[in-house]
Amino acid sequence: MAGKRATNTYLERHNAVPTKAKAASSEDMIVATSLTKTYGDFVAVDGVNFTVRRGESFGLLGPNGAGKSTTMKMIAATSQRTGGELSILGKDPNTQGPEIRAHLGVVPQQDNLDRELKVWENLMVYGRYFGLSRKWLKGKIEELLDFAQLVDKRNAKTEELSGGMKRRLTIARGLVNEPEILLLDEPTTGLDPQARHILWDRLFRLKEQGVTLVITTHYMDEAEQLCDRLMVMDKGKIMAEGSPAELIKKYSSKEVLEVRFGSDNNLTVADKLKGIGERLEVLPDRILIYAESGEKCLEQIVKLGLEPVTSLVRRSSLEDVFLRLTGRTLVE
Amino acid sequence: MSMNVRAEQKMTWTGAAKLVDPQVSIRFGAFFVAENRLRNMAKWWLSIIAFGLGNPSLYLLSIGIGVGSLVDSSLGPNAIDHVSYLTFLAPALLASAGIQGALDEVTWPTLEGFVWDRTFFSMNATSITGKQIVSGILMAAMARCVLQVFLYELCLLAFGAISWQSIPILLLVSATAGFGFSAIMLAFSASIKDDDGVFALVGRFIITPMFMFSGTFYPITSMPIYLQWIGWISPQWHATNLGRALSYGSPVETWLIVIHWSLMLVLAVIGITWAHRVFESRLAK
Numbered sequence: 001m002a003g004k005r006a007t008n009t010y011l012e013r014h015n016a017v018p019t020k021a022k023a024a025s026s027e028d029m030i031v032a033t034s035l036t037k038t039y040g041d042f043v044a045v046d047g048v049n050f051t052v053r054r055g056e057s058f059g060l061l062g063p064n065g066a067g068k069s070t071t072m073k074m075i076a077a078t079s080q081r082t083g084g085e086l087s088i089l090g091k092d093p094n095t096q097g098p099e100i101r102a103h104l105g106v107v108p109q110q111d112n113l114d115r116e117l118k119v120w121e122n123l124m125v126y127g128r129y130f131g132l133s134r135k136w137l138k139g140k141i142e143e144l145l146d147f148a149q150l151v152d153k154r155n156a157k158t159e160e161l162s163g164g165m166k167r168r169l170t171i172a173r174g175l176v177n178e179p180e181i182l183l184l185d186e187p188t189t190g191l192d193p194q195a196r197h198i199l200w201d202r203l204f205r206l207k208e209q210g211v212t213l214v215i216t217t218h219y220m221d222e223a224e225q226l227c228d229r230l231m232v233m234d235k236g237k238i239m240a241e242g243s244p245a246e247l248i249k250k251y252s253s254k255e256v257l258e259v260r261f262g263s264d265n266n267l268t269v270a271d272k273l274k275g276i277g278e279r280l281e282v283l284p285d286r287i288l289i290y291a292e293s294g295e296k297c298l299e300q301i302v303k304l305g306l307e308p309v310t311s312l313v314r315r316s317s318l319e320d321v322f323l324r325l326t327g328r329t330l331v332e
Numbered sequence: 333m334s335m336n337v338r339a340e341q342k343m344t345w346t347g348a349a350k351l352v353d354p355q356v357s358i359r360f361g362a363f364f365v366a367e368n369r370l371r372n373m374a375k376w377w378l379s380i381i382a383f384g385l386g387n388p389s390l391y392l393l394s395i396g397i398g399v400g401s402l403v404d405s406s407l408g409p410n411a412i413d414h415v416s417y418l419t420f421l422a423p424a425l426l427a428s429a430g431i432q433g434a435l436d437e438v439t440w441p442t443l444e445g446f447v448w449d450r451t452f453f454s455m456n457a458t459s460i461t462g463k464q465i466v467s468g469i470l471m472a473a474m475a476r477c478v479l480q481v482f483l484y485e486l487c488l489l490a491f492g493a494i495s496w497q498s499i500p501i502l503l504l505v506s507a508t509a510g511f512g513f514s515a516i517m518l519a520f521s522a523s524i525k526d527d528d529g530v531f532a533l534v535g536r537f538i539i540t541p542m543f544m545f546s547g548t549f550y551p552i553t554s555m556p557i558y559l560q561w562i563g564w565i566s567p568q569w570h571a572t573n574l575g576r577a578l579s580y581g582s583p584v585e586t587w588l589i590v591i592h593w594s595l596m597l598v599l600a601v602i603g604i605t606w607a608h609r610v611f612e613s614r615l616a617k
């Protein structure tokens with residue numbers, strides 16, 4: 001629900017100021033052409049093509065080892081590509097790394113805050129790396145502390161902060177230079193639901209501010225909440241690309257019916273269910289039926305004289321798309 | 333139903349394109365790294381000062397004055413180099429203080445930067461390059477080294493071991509030793525995956541022997557020839573011998589003086605070149 005609302009607000013904002021915003025939104029921030037990264041014989045990223053435009057919120061999805069983080073490091077201009085072309089803010093990261101990084105914000109997978117320094121000092125030293133003046137930074141730090149909801153923790157040492165607070169501080173730190181593109185590598189991994197929701201709220205505010213976001217995640221709800229466009233990667237390659245809604249439409253059905261007949265019976269019952277719905281998936285504990293209408297399928301099942309122990313009709317989600325694209329044996 | 337609404341100030345936003353001039357960091361990045369290190373060091377200022385003053389005082393009392401009075405009474409006054417034992421010892425203690433001071437700022441902080449806090453990766457996420465981190469760390473290490481040597485000099489001056497005129501030259505010599513050795517140790521520290529007691533081994537098998545066998549307590553020539561090589565590869569000996577020559581005029585041939593300076597600087601060049609390579613490859617992973 002919230003994901004849909006996010007997309008609408010984003011579109012409304014862009015449609016409200018048609019000429020200027022449209023021209024700006026067509027500006028390419030990141031262009032990758034046959035982008036490749038190999039480590040010896042291992043191909044981490046295998047000739048991928050994608051473009052990220054200004055103001056867009058772009059998500060990289062994929063299981064562990066899919067090549068998301070490697071792609072991120074190349075976009076962050078810290079790890080050099082071994083093949084293909086990559087342009088970030090119109091520059092080549094292999095030769096203009098420092099120039100590009102001056103205009104990027106990076107939130108790494110692992111927090112790398114300075115433990116010895118206080119919360120505000122972490123923001124100060126980071127701002128200094130960009131050559132920003134102490135005087136200007138003082139004002140900016142106040143804004144960032146407010147944004148990260150860490151005003152009360154200003155003088156705390158970072159090791160005293162909770163996981164969620166550290167993450168918010170890391171995001172605030174990544175914003176100190178008011179970046180053109182903010183790169184977030186698994187921003188909410190390891191956080192509790194409250195902390196995740198606060199973070200999503202903060203990131204959504206940035207999106208509204210017009211900051212281009214590139215996010216890697218393996219949480220589908222996060223991708224639906226935050227991303228306008230997604231790229232699903234597996235084994236270094238792109239499996240699919242599009243908006244969350246487009247991907248669901250293309251790779252899944254409108255609804256999913258989940259029925260359970262007991263672990264021992266699922267496989268035998270599945271044979272009888274063939275032909276119901278668009279696609280059938282038998283899991284050890286339940287059977288998934290992908291269809292336009294889950295209710296109608298359930299009626300058909302009952303007509304066959306079968307009585308599921310439990311049944312559930314739900315809307316198809318990005319998770320269904322993800323699992324279909326990146327693995328789980330399919331029975332069609 | 334409860335509802336939390338928080339009034340928030342809107343963030344001002346100029347945008348990096350206008351706000352950040354990449355050339356500033358490209359030129360001065362190393363200074364920003366040093367600034368961060370100094371800020372970190374400031375958290376430990378009391379320990380640094382206490383260590384800087386406490387260590388030399390103990391050495392001066394036990395070796396300089398204790399052993400010194402034994403040497404002077406058994407060999408007669410001014411038996412070595414025509415100066416008191418304390419004066420003979422002073423340049424060696426200063427070289428050691430210079431090396432130790434710089435060493436503390438290149439070993440643990442490097443492990444912290446690559447392994448524990450991964451702060452080097454956060455620096456490198458900005459315009460800062462691996463080479464600039466190397467320079468910044470060395471700058472801060474040299475600040476600590478100079479401070480530590482200077483405090484030591486004040487102690488030595490108070491004990492009458494050195495003259496005030498020799499303060500600048502001894503400071504330069506000891507800092508050069510610290511520079512050469514810490515550059516090598518910076519590269520070494522950047523090469524190790526985790527501590528695993530490596531630094532303790534370095535302390536026991538490199539730093540301590542270097543201190544013991546580098547003509548610190550007696551002229552290197554009084555050691556058996558098969559131990560003298562330790563002195564030759566050790567910045568401690570080069571700085572000690574040089575310091576003795578330049579502070580109170582211990583007889584040292586000109587060619588040897590040139591060798592002393594050159595060797596310490598060669599160590600620095602090797603260390604920095606090696607560190608650049610290790611930093612750049614490790615940050616790119």
